[in-house]
Amino acid sequence: MTAMAAEVEQDPAGETRPVYEISGLTKRYGDFLALSDVDLSLGKGEFASVIGSSGCGKSTLLKIMAGLMPPSAGRVVLDDRPVLGPRADIGMMFQQATLLPWKTAIENIVMPISIREGRSAAKKALPRAQELLELVGLEAAGNKYPDELSGGMAQRVAICRMMISEPAVLLLDEPFSALDELTRDFLNIELQRICEARDATAFLVTHSIPEAVILSDRIFVMQANPGRVGEVIDIDLPRPRSLDMVNTQKFGEIVSHIRGRLDKEGFL
Amino acid sequence: MPTGFQSQQTPGEDTVWIEQDPWIDRVPRSVAMVALFVLIVGLWWGATASGLVSPIILPTPAETWEDIVFVGANILSAGYVLEALWTTTRTVLYGYAIAAGIGFSLGVLVGETKFGERAVMPYLVAIDTMPKVAFAPLFIAWLGFGIASKVALAAFIATFPIVVSTAAGLYAASENERMLFKSIGATRMQTLVRLKLPTGLPYLFTGLKIAAVGVMAGAITGEFLGGGEGMGALIRVSASQLDTPRVFSLIIYLSFLGLAMYLFVVWLQRRLVFWNRGDVPGAIG
Numbered sequence: 001m002t003a004m005a006a007e008v009e010q011d012p013a014g015e016t017r018p019v020y021e022i023s024g025l026t027k028r029y030g031d032f033l034a035l036s037d038v039d040l041s042l043g044k045g046e047f048a049s050v051i052g053s054s055g056c057g058k059s060t061l062l063k064i065m066a067g068l069m070p071p072s073a074g075r076v077v078l079d080d081r082p083v084l085g086p087r088a089d090i091g092m093m094f095q096q097a098t099l100l101p102w103k104t105a106i107e108n109i110v111m112p113i114s115i116r117e118g119r120s121a122a123k124k125a126l127p128r129a130q131e132l133l134e135l136v137g138l139e140a141a142g143n144k145y146p147d148e149l150s151g152g153m154a155q156r157v158a159i160c161r162m163m164i165s166e167p168a169v170l171l172l173d174e175p176f177s178a179l180d181e182l183t184r185d186f187l188n189i190e191l192q193r194i195c196e197a198r199d200a201t202a203f204l205v206t207h208s209i210p211e212a213v214i215l216s217d218r219i220f221v222m223q224a225n226p227g228r229v230g231e232v233i234d235i236d237l238p239r240p241r242s243l244d245m246v247n248t249q250k251f252g253e254i255v256s257h258i259r260g261r262l263d264k265e266g267f268l
Numbered sequence: 269m270p271t272g273f274q275s276q277q278t279p280g281e282d283t284v285w286i287e288q289d290p291w292i293d294r295v296p297r298s299v300a301m302v303a304l305f306v307l308i309v310g311l312w313w314g315a316t317a318s319g320l321v322s323p324i325i326l327p328t329p330a331e332t333w334e335d336i337v338f339v340g341a342n343i344l345s346a347g348y349v350l351e352a353l354w355t356t357t358r359t360v361l362y363g364y365a366i367a368a369g370i371g372f373s374l375g376v377l378v379g380e381t382k383f384g385e386r387a388v389m390p391y392l393v394a395i396d397t398m399p400k401v402a403f404a405p406l407f408i409a410w411l412g413f414g415i416a417s418k419v420a421l422a423a424f425i426a427t428f429p430i431v432v433s434t435a436a437g438l439y440a441a442s443e444n445e446r447m448l449f450k451s452i453g454a455t456r457m458q459t460l461v462r463l464k465l466p467t468g469l470p471y472l473f474t475g476l477k478i479a480a481v482g483v484m485a486g487a488i489t490g491e492f493l494g495g496g497e498g499m500g501a502l503i504r505v506s507a508s509q510l511d512t513p514r515v516f517s518l519i520i521y522l523s524f525l526g527l528a529m530y531l532f533v534v535w536l537q538r539r540l541v542f543w544n545r546g547d548v549p550g551a552i553g
Contacts, residue, residue: 068450085453092451098444101543102466112452115462145543165452 019044019201020065020169025074027060027227034060036226038074042169042201047192049204049212050220050229053262057227058205059173065203066092066171079168088116091167093175097154099146099161106130106142109160116165125164132160135194152183159194170195170202177207185243188215192241209258213251214241221261231261327513335513336520343521349502356499357525359415359487363422364529367479371427372472375434379468380460389435396428400486404493418490418498425486426479433475437468470544473537480529488522 020042027035035057042048050058063069065076067083067090076083078090099108109129114122133139136156146154155176162170175191176184192215195202206212212219216235223230235254237245245251288294295303309329315321316328323331342349374392377384404421411417441464449459491500499522506514 066451068447086451088453090451092448094444094448096442096444098442098448100445100463100466115449115452115454115458147543 017044018042019079020203021075021077022065023075025061025064025076026072027057027064027069028072033226035064035071036228038227038229040220040229040232042203044201045199046217047195047202047204047215048218048220049206049216050222051206051209051212051258051262052222052227053224054207055227056222056224058222060227061222062171062173062203062205066090088112088165089168091162091165091170093155093158093162093170093172095174095178097146097151097158099149099154099157101146104143104145105138105149105157106133108146108157109133109164112161112165129160129164132163133157135163135197136160136190150183151179152187155179155187156190159191163194163198163200168201170200172202172204174206175204176211184211189241189243191215192239196240209255209262210246210251213237213254213258214243214245219258221258233258324510324512327516331513332516336517339514339517339521349518349521352497352499352502353521353525355415355497356487356491356522359418359422359490359498360483360525360529362415362419363487364426364479364483366419366423367426367430367483368476370423371430371475371479372434374427375431375472375475376438376460378431379435379438380464385435392428392431396432400425400428401489404490407490408494413494413496415496415498417494418487418496418500421490422483422486426483429475429478429482430472431475433471433473433478434468437471438464439468440464440471441467469541470537473533473541476533476537477530480533481526484522484526484529 018041020040022041023039025035025038026033038061040048050061052058060069064071065083067076067085067087078087083090099105100111103111106126106129109132110122110125113125130139130142133142136159138153138156138160141149141153141157146157149157158175172191176187179187188211191202194200202215204212204215213235219233219235220229221231221233222228233254237248237250237254312326313329316323316326327335339349341347343353344350374384374388378389378392379385401421403424404417407417407420407424411420438460445463445467446459449463454462487498488500488503491498492504495501499518503515503518503522506512506518
């Protein structure tokens with residue numbers, strides 16, 4: 001179950017071709033080394049998570065992967081093209097839904113299209129936005145304003161906004177951590193279903209070990225000072241996953257193994 | 269005073285709580301407003317009728333009311349008060365338009381560019397701390413005794429709150445929202461127009477409301493000092509003739525102008541910032 005980052009290149013479950021390849025990624029802020037020589041690759045349709053205590057550089061890693069920030073050294077390649085800035089084939093989701101309060105749910109969903117391709121393209125994307133709303137179970141909420149939506153509904157709208165550009169990869173920055181536990185569990189299962197329905201490649205940053213385990217095919221455990229990938233763990237629980245699996249012995253073993261890894265490094 | 273909860277529990281019954289405000293908060297709004305008005309006018313009448321205050325300093329309510337009716341008739345018959353009111357209205361509107369234009373532009377410069385924040389803002393703060401009314405003689409010297417010098421003073425006073433509120437509004441968009449716009453490839457202009465400005469609208473309107481009050485003060489001060497036409501000039505003349513009822517009634521008609529401006533801005537805010545009705549500070553009704 002344990003493999004060092006370098007060995008991941010010969011991914012045991014690597015039947016699929018990698019879509020995202022990161023090699024030798026390093027980020028310095030002045031003298032501070034936020035990320036040191038990170039290598040990882042994501043296969044098509046794979047769900048991977050990165051877990052680690054605060055300050056281990058996982059948000060920095062995500063921002064570099066999203067093209068929001070340049071690395072100090074190293075390469076980020078998505079679909080054979082280097083990531084040199086924000087791209088339409090990268091979908092992002094944040095801790096907050098960040099819906100624009102003056103736009104309805106459906107207008108928020110087509111907003112990225114409107115920014116990239118103009119208002120008429122956004123108008124043409126409305127039927128697709130409605131399909132996405134149906135996918136997340138909000139078919140009746142399209143004309144509601146964000147202040148009429150609950151936190152969980154708002155995050156589901158944010159999922160649709162991310163999916164509207166049909167991204168090749170989803171970068172999820174603790175997307176449900178601001179929600180209550182029940183909503184969060186429900187949305188995690190929803191997210192799994194949506195990713196499977198769209199065969200999406202996803203990369204999740206999280207603080208929650210059970211969340212990472214229930215969703216992921218692979219978990220990258222990051223360590224701080226300098227930020228690096230300490231361990232890669234394959235999760236071979238069967239799919240589709242359900243919340244009942246949390247009670248299985250195997251789930252417990254994986255969670256406690258990861259917790260032990262984090263503890264040993266003196267975090268949490 | 270019996271406030272808060274009163275338990276009406278008796279053995280064997282459900283527990284029922286009745287929550288009550290203190291009696292003064294239970295008076296209906298219209299009754300409360302009329303009662304307060306009557307109280308103030310009563311005190312006013314008492315002060316003048318008892319001879320405690322000289323009628324030259326404070327006219328009686330009846331005298332003031334008579335004068336309000338007289339001035340009202342003058343306005344309705346297109347007399348000289350209407351002319352003065354129109355002059356002041358024009359001064360205020362021109363001043364407000366200029367202040368909104370310059371204030372908004374400078375606000376965007378300060379809020380959106382590093383140059384504006386570093387180089388322009390310190391000068392704006394320095395000028396803003398000066399008593400701006402003191403510039404009135406300069407404006408009169410530069411622009412003469414006509415309406416232009418009054419417009420300039422009114423605009424000068426009203427510009428600063430708009431600059432500050434526009435700039436503050438542009439900072440209001442959250443880090444996450446900025447990152448979202450960056451991640452979907454928005455240009456700087458798109459981020460400004462489609463994220464930062466709409467997010468900042470509630471701030472801008474706060475500035476516009478402060479400016480609506482300031483522009484009136486500027487126009488009237490200009491008319492006091494610069495002579496010529498306008499309500500300020502009428503008030504100054506009446507005061508110099510010790511015609512205090514007239515001063516009072518002119519101020520009351522002037523306050524309608526201020527109120528109209530303010531309500532217009534509140535109305536506009538409610539239409540434009542429909543998603544943020546919860547905090548419309550100072551909204552009436």
